Amino acid sequence: MAVLDLGTNNCRLLVASLGADGNLKVTGSFSRIVRLGEGVEATGLLSEAAMDRTIAALKICAERIRRAHAVKVRCIATQAARAARNAADLVARVRAETGLELEVISPEQEADLVALGCAPLLGDGYKGALVFDIGGGSTEIIRLGRKDGRVEKRFAASLPLGVVTLAERAPLHGRADYDRLSAELTDRFAALAMPDFDPAAEHLLGTSGTVTTLAAIALELPRYIRARVDASWHETPALVAVSERLAGLDVAALAAIGSIGADRADLMLPGCALFAAICRVWPSPMLRVADRGLREGMLRQMWRDQA
Numbered sequence: 001m002a003v004l005d006l007g008t009n010n011c012r013l014l015v016a017s018l019g020a021d022g023n024l025k026v027t028g029s030f031s032r033i034v035r036l037g038e039g040v041e042a043t044g045l046l047s048e049a050a051m052d053r054t055i056a057a058l059k060i061c062a063e064r065i066r067r068a069h070a071v072k073v074r075c076i077a078t079q080a081a082r083a084a085r086n087a088a089d090l091v092a093r094v095r096a097e098t099g100l101e102l103e104v105i106s107p108e109q110e111a112d113l114v115a116l117g118c119a120p121l122l123g124d125g126y127k128g129a130l131v132f133d134i135g136g137g138s139t140e141i142i143r144l145g146r147k148d149g150r151v152e153k154r155f156a157a158s159l160p161l162g163v164v165t166l167a168e169r170a171p172l173h174g175r176a177d178y179d180r181l182s183a184e185l186t187d188r189f190a191a192l193a194m195p196d197f198d199p200a201a202e203h204l205l206g207t208s209g210t211v212t213t214l215a216a217i218a219l220e221l222p223r224y225i226r227a228r229v230d231a232s233w234h235e236t237p238a239l240v241a242v243s244e245r246l247a248g249l250d251v252a253a254l255a256a257i258g259s260i261g262a263d264r265a266d267l268m269l270p271g272c273a274l275f276a277a278i279c280r281v282w283p284s285p286m287l288r289v290a291d292r293g294l295r296e297g298m299l300r301q302m303w304r305d306q307a
Contacts (some may be wrong), residue, residue: 008136079137117297210271285304
């Protein structure tokens with residue numbers, strides 16, 4: 001099986017099989033920053049340059065899928081394609097130039113897939129988790145709970161707030177800009193606050209480049225190591241402290257951090273502002289980090305549908 005997630009910032013491929021025990025066996029992967037959503041916030045259109053970058057990455061993905069002899073393939077696009085008036089042009093180009101069938105999914109479908117991919121990381125001893133996925137063009141908030149020994153989705157919402165769109169809307173120059181944006185985002189997320197959310201019995205579960213990077217820095221990794229980050233537990237205030245520390249750095253200093261790098265340096269502070277806002281609205285003391293989500297959810301859905 002092969003699944004491809006074309007987001008606002010990244011193009012990610014995962015080739016894997018799912019065993020009878022429910023565990024994924026990854027046999028291949030690919031990731032490239034394509035910035036498909038560049039300029040969409042201002043123009044409502046996918047630019048030719050962004051589509052060219054994306055097609056180039058998708059050609060690599062198509063070749064890897066062919067080499068893997070994947071029997072089942074699903075390729076999806078999320079917020080940038082949803083927001084762009086010319087998304088149909090991209091879908092047609094992808095089909096013609098790569099042979100891949102690209103499906104633009106709804107926010108509801110995206111949240112369902114994220115929930116399915118992250119469900120195995122709901123911590124033992126907890127009755128639920130607040131999942132958040134900070135993407136390039138949107139942020140998903142999902143509440144998971146236990147029922148009859150199974151994990152179920154109880155709430156989901158998608159806000160058109162992502163690291164790319166926020167960076168393009170108002171680049172952050174200094175701590176004052178960061179604090180202003182973080183306060184604004186806190187107000188936006190507060191509209192989704194849940195009076196019955198129990199911080200003692202429900203932990204945070206974060207998936208995205210922002211939260212995995214914060215975890216890598218908190219773990220003092222010289223470079224990003226997925227095996228150390230995925231499924232790791234952290235005290236929420238400790239990750240918030242990392243986020244606040246990064247808020248005082250400029251783009252050059254952020255780029256020099258091994259787990260961030262030059263390609264993502266300008267997106268880190270918007271991500272940190274989103275992260276800090278979420279932690280204020282849902283102040284659980286513990287947070288689990290997931291280097292998994294949408295693609296794993298796609299694989300699990302494909303496996304479930306064929307069972």
